[in-house]
Amino acid sequence: MRNYRKINDDVFFIGCDDHTLNRFENIFPLKKGVSYNSYVVLDEKTIVFDTVDYSVGRQYKEALADILNGRTLDYLVISHMEPDHCSLINEVVALYPNLTLVGNAKTFVMMDQFFSNCEANRLVVKEGDTLSCGTHTFTFVMAPFVHWPEVMVTYDSHDKILYSADAFGTFNTLDGAMFSDETDFEKDYLDEARRYYTNIVGKYGPQVQALLKKASNLDIEMIAPLHGLVWRNNISYFIEKYQLWSTYEAESKGVLIVFGSVYGNTQAAMNQLALTLHDEGIHQVKMYDVSHTHVSYLIAEVFKYSHIVLAAPTYNGTIFPAMETLLNDMQMLNVQNKNVVIFDNGSWGPIAHKKIETKLAMMKNMNLLVPSITFKSVFNDESAINEVVQKIKETLA
Numbered sequence: 001m002r003n004y005r006k007i008n009d010d011v012f013f014i015g016c017d018d019h020t021l022n023r024f025e026n027i028f029p030l031k032k033g034v035s036y037n038s039y040v041v042l043d044e045k046t047i048v049f050d051t052v053d054y055s056v057g058r059q060y061k062e063a064l065a066d067i068l069n070g071r072t073l074d075y076l077v078i079s080h081m082e083p084d085h086c087s088l089i090n091e092v093v094a095l096y097p098n099l100t101l102v103g104n105a106k107t108f109v110m111m112d113q114f115f116s117n118c119e120a121n122r123l124v125v126k127e128g129d130t131l132s133c134g135t136h137t138f139t140f141v142m143a144p145f146v147h148w149p150e151v152m153v154t155y156d157s158h159d160k161i162l163y164s165a166d167a168f169g170t171f172n173t174l175d176g177a178m179f180s181d182e183t184d185f186e187k188d189y190l191d192e193a194r195r196y197y198t199n200i201v202g203k204y205g206p207q208v209q210a211l212l213k214k215a216s217n218l219d220i221e222m223i224a225p226l227h228g229l230v231w232r233n234n235i236s237y238f239i240e241k242y243q244l245w246s247t248y249e250a251e252s253k254g255v256l257i258v259f260g261s262v263y264g265n266t267q268a269a270m271n272q273l274a275l276t277l278h279d280e281g282i283h284q285v286k287m288y289d290v291s292h293t294h295v296s297y298l299i300a301e302v303f304k305y306s307h308i309v310l311a312a313p314t315y316n317g318t319i320f321p322a323m324e325t326l327l328n329d330m331q332m333l334n335v336q337n338k339n340v341v342i343f344d345n346g347s348w349g350p351i352a353h354k355k356i357e358t359k360l361a362m363m364k365n366m367n368l369l370v371p372s373i374t375f376k377s378v379f380n381d382e383s384a385i386n387e388v389v390q391k392i393k394e395t396l397a
């Protein structure tokens with residue numbers, strides 16, 4: 001059974017869907033699984049870019065054997081040692097014992113941590129090194145911390161393909177699609193591509209910027225990532241998204257309201273704010289209950305919007321726990337450049353806002369539009385809402 005697709009005459013795409021995985025990295029809930037991608041080039045020498053996760057190993061090995069059709073495998077390029085792409089290395093080496101593993105010095109240090117007995121030939125490459133397989137010449141480009149420290153991407157000057165490792169990936173299975181232009185990307189994938197980027201690579205904006213700069217010097221006609229879809233049309237659309245995300249610039253001028261609420265009073269206050277925003281013609285408004293939405297979705301929205309309203313009760317003398325989790329993730333992922341409003345609700349002493357302010361002060365360029373608004377139990381201050389909406393209006397313009 002054929003379970004791969006052809007990119008062109010000698011480049012093959014093995015995209016293995018895992019529909020069963022509930023949480024990527026055992027953290028991020030998946031609504032619709034994920035794909036692990038690998039690419040095979042049949043030239044005078046045969047070469048494969050990464051393997052896949054163990055969970056889809058049988059499908060992968062069948063596809064690889066089918067594509068090679070009796071030929072041996074000469075090279076396996078390892079973009080990074082993360083097990084979702086590397087757990088099968090030993091098995092592939094056992095199947096193709098003449099194989100040479102291609103990585104950088106750091107790759108092999110990590111390989112020896114994961115596999116104590118990986119007895120294969122090794123080719124150690126560094127920035128700018130090339131490997132010719134016949135008509136295809138591959139250039140290795142280091143991309144440290146575009147997920148892991150040893151990450152490298154590979155450029156094929158023959159097909160003008162950038163094998164981009166985890167960069168330009170997305171959650172969601174492929175369901176037979178290979179190119180982004182075979183899907184309704186904005187409808188079916190963009191939100192998950194943003195959630196993937198912001199949560200997994202979001203912390204490393206400067207490193208992603210460095211990779212984008214290097215990539216801008218290459219003539220790229222196709223981007224081939226390790227998760228999700230291959231890009232051949234409108235590549236600049238996706239690169240522009242990466243440009244915004246990696247510089248922590250908002251993609252959308254709008255207001256994200258995230259509230260926590262035990263008894264509903266903080267929620268009611270935020271509802272009043274949302275109604276007033278719409279009354280005032282501000283319709284880019286998104287609202288989430290912090291307890292009901294996994295923090296990874298909130299992080300993606302935080303990256304997306306220019307304005308963020310955080311509203312939470314004081315809880316045991318500190319920040320409502322789910323809100324604190326969001327703030328911790330925002331700090332960890334280097335969120336910057338936001339206009340922020342804080343609401344704090346406590347029945348005897350609202351003090352969470354002080355701690356939220358301290359957290360925000362540890363992030364770069366978080367601009368408080370008004371002093372934190374505190375209230376006791378039930379919100380009843382229309383003028384405060386009007387002032388917030390006015391400030392949002394001024395800064396959205």
Ligand SMILES: Cc1cc2nc3c(=O)[nH]c(=O)nc-3n(C[C@H](O)[C@H](O)[C@H](O)COP(=O)(O)O)c2cc1C
Nearest residue numbers: 261262263264265266313316317346347348349377
């Ligand atoms: C477990 C728990 C701990 C709380 N701790 C505090 C506190 O330390 N200080 C305070 O002023 N209110 C505290 N409160 C009260 C709530 O912050 C307050 O009732 C608030 O109005 C709840 O807002 P809500 O209606 O949106 O849930 C606590 C409530 C709960 C359930």
Ligand SMILES: [Fe+2]
Nearest residue numbers: 080082147166
């Ligand atoms: Fe990775």
Ligand SMILES: [Fe+2]
Nearest residue numbers: 084166226227
């Ligand atoms: Fe990955």
